[in-house]
Amino acid sequence: MPNNIDDLISLAGIGRKSANVIMLEAFNMPVGIAVDTHVKRISNRIGFSNESEPSKIEQDLLKIIPPAYYKDVNHLFIWHGRNTCTARSPKCSNCPIKKYCNYYLNNV
Numbered sequence: 001m002p003n004n005i006d007d008l009i010s011l012a013g014i015g016r017k018s019a020n021v022i023m024l025e026a027f028n029m030p031v032g033i034a035v036d037t038h039v040k041r042i043s044n045r046i047g048f049s050n051e052s053e054p055s056k057i058e059q060d061l062l063k064i065i066p067p068a069y070y071k072d073v074n075h076l077f078i079w080h081g082r083n084t085c086t087a088r089s090p091k092c093s094n095c096p097i098k099k100y101c102n103y104y105l106n107n108v
């Protein structure tokens with residue numbers, strides 16, 4: 001198994017999201033942010049990115065999230081997406097980051 005993202009992406013069936021997850025979880029080398037459905041939804045709602053394509057969302061996130069946080073940010077997005085910022089009926093009134101969120105500020 002290659003331990004760099006370019007070689008991982010060159011493997012059949014491995015996209016950038018999976019390569020980022022492998023780099024983080026298998027090699028403990030976070031080099032990017034895996035944009036899954038939670039990361040995409042939350043990034044769009046908060047206003048971190050207006051893009052719909054995962055690779056473009058990742059580039060927007062990499063501009064604002066320091067590398068020291070790459071390791072934790074995916075887990076935070078997933079946790080927040082499963083528990084609070086759910087796809088249907090996000091629990092905005094209980095959200096600890098609502099005052100920073102475009103979706104909340106534009107829909108209250």
Ligand code: SF4
Nearest residue numbers: 085092095098101104
């Ligand atoms: S305020 Fe609502 S839309 Fe914004 S991050 Fe929180 S749960 Fe998601």
